[in-house]
Amino acid sequence: MSQITPVFKREFLGYFRSPVAYVFLIVFLTASVGMAFFVGGFFKANQASLQSLFVFQPWLYLFLIPAAGMRLWSEERRGGTIELLFTLPLTTLDAVLGKFLAAWAFLILGLALTFPLAITVGWLGDPDWGVIAGGYLGSALMAGAYLALCALLSSLTKNQVIAFVLGVVVNLVLVFLGWSVFNGVLTGFLPVNVVDFIANLGFIPHFDAFAKGILDPRDFAYFGSVIALALTLNVVALER
């Protein structure tokens, strides 16, 4: 387990060895803030909250996280470094966790860069900081779930473009399952409890609870299970 640290460090610092990381962070920031301002009506809403930021995040992550996760294993496969990595004295799980945690930390860094928005809200009004904290926590957990799936998919191919597309598609399915508009359509021909069940498989209902400031252990368990399951499959896929 102590072998996670060197993998984590290499991977995390690795982001900053290429300009791609800075481009990514800038896109992350402008897209989040831009959506909040221009689509979410951050000022017009005239309420002291970050609702207009968080409401778009499940959609934004759909593209941003596959972009960050596609390289995780594909690049190792293409460059042949995977052979180097797995002949070093570490387990597959060490490598999977080290890489995942590094990418997750990088995404959380991107998320943290939106914090000036929270400060602005605090300066203009009197927000409920508990709700804001819940939103950030939920967003971080949701990012972890998206990322774990993208890491798994990236281990299946040496082609980053394929990894990206697979990541978008799989995450899109999980966003759709919990999207109120989609669930509205389903209620037309399915019993309510079945629709509820389907919705609960998706990201949005669990994230929405966090964004409202509700910390329900079941929502933690949901994101935790998605991450654990995806990473377990990631280990299996690599050891195959």
Next chain:
Amino acid sequence: MIEVKELVKNYGDKRAVDGVSFTVRPGDILGFLGPNGAGKSTTMKMITGYIRPDAGSATVADIDVAKAPVAVKSRIGYLPESAPAYGEMTVQEFLNFIAEVRGYRSSATRRERVELALTRTHLLPVRRQVIETLSKGYKQRVGFAQALLHEPPCLVLDEPTDGLDPNQKNEVRTLIKTMSTDRAVILSTHILEEVEAICTRIILISRGKVVVDETPDAFRARKPGARLDSIFRDLTSADA
């Protein structure tokens, strides 16, 4: 030190390695010879724990790779074919990462190890250069430095002189010779002069099977007066 018994590996319905057995003792430099596609790399990948054999076993210092892969990996220095390395890192950053994974946790001992590896492989002038900008010869040395860094009792080198110019080849051979005292070394090649120059034993494989296992002198005695090349050609011509 390295003991290989009846190793078998299939890719689909093609048998890449077909019952290979041999032993390498400390002080031995085993020349692993064979035409391209004979199964040299595949055998090495099984010894170093990168891929699992379909049958047979490989043990290093009496430890079975299949049973304790991490323990075996910590005793081997491995240079995979074409010397993969993380191209975006500098030579020094890369070796520092390897040292950390190899268990040198204090930065002082790590620096010492890296310094020694850089010196031995004559990498000092390019230590701060990004690996992907290095010439083929330097990249190969980085692969060497990485394999030697922890002074392993076993060295597995897959085509260590491939793509080098004659001077570089000589340099690498000298390095292997100096490293071989008290160490078990396996190196694969399809260049015969290499074997003549440094190996204490020859194993020739063809289509996944060992066809010759003897000393270079005995090998030469097969056809007195002839060059090793012609003996090699006779033994492997069926493959062409």
